[in-house]
Amino acid sequence: MNILLTGATGHLGTHITEQAIEALIPNFYIGVRNTNKVPKEWTQSVNVRTLDYFDKDKMVKAFENIDLVIFIPSIIHPSFKRLPEVENLVAAAQ
Numbered sequence: 001m002n003i004l005l006t007g008a009t010g011h012l013g014t015h016i017t018e019q020a021i022e023a024l025i026p027n028f029y030i031g032v033r034n035t036n037k038v039p040k041e042w043t044q045s046v047n048v049r050t051l052d053y054f055d056k057d058k059m060v061k062a063f064e065n066i067d068l069v070i071f072i073p074s075i076i077h078p079s080f081k082r083l084p085e086v087e088n089l090v091a092a093a094q
Contacts, residue, residue, distance in 0.1 A: 002065055004029040006051060006089070007072035009037040016072075021045040031062055031069075053085035059092030069093045 005020070007013040008030035020028045021042065031051040032038055038048055049062040063069060071089060073082060 001067045002027045002029060003068045003070065004031050004049065004063065004066045005070045005072065006031045007074060008032055008046075009034070010072060010074060013072050016070075017042065017046065029066065053088055056088040056091055059088050063092050066093075 003025070005013060005016055005028070008017045009032050013030075017028075017030055027047075028045075029047040029049055030038070030042070031049045033051055033053075035048055035050055042048075050058075051062050052058040069089070071086075073086070
């Protein structure tokens with residue numbers, strides 16, 4: 001099973017990614033907005049995909065061959081600004 005974790009370089013995502021690497025979880029992918037934030041040592045253990053939550057077509061491409069998406073949203077206020085991102089994520093993951 002191919003698993004993709006969004007928000008992997010954020011606070012919670014970093015802890016989850018490090019645990020996945022330590023546990024040698026196979027077929028583990030991380031989705032990030034900025035690949036420059038991905039620690040180099042992670043790239044030997046996980047597959048990195050670039051996410052653009054405002055571009056549904058790019059999200060569809062990022063989710064190719066992914067069986068499970070774990071979505072960790074970042075906090076932006078007011079929260080209604082998150083709706084287009086979540087809508088694109090859900091549409092792309094279908």
